[in-house]
Amino acid sequence: MKYMTATEAAEKWGISSRRVHTLCAGGRIEGASRLGNAWAIPKDAEKPDDARIKSGKYKKR
Template structure:
């Protein structure tokens, strides 16, 4: 059985806002996230997506091109 966290719990774990977690979920950037009615559930072991605005993300993106 997979354990899930709420958007708020995931935001606290990743040190970002719950709104940013919701944006990642809506954009399909969190693998395994599921939406139940009005609630996103994120697997406990999900990886935090790279923020596309950071230098680290830009370098990773340029390697893939």
């Protein structure tokens, strides 16, 4: 299987590399694994949906 770095994934998906790191750490990218201090992301991995609040209003609990 071929892998890409977080920076390559960020360029491919149009998001920041920091956001890719956050997605990997949260287990949102399937097949991503940590190699030392870098993330190895499968080349065929798809960008996960954005689960952050988009309305600008926070939901009350």
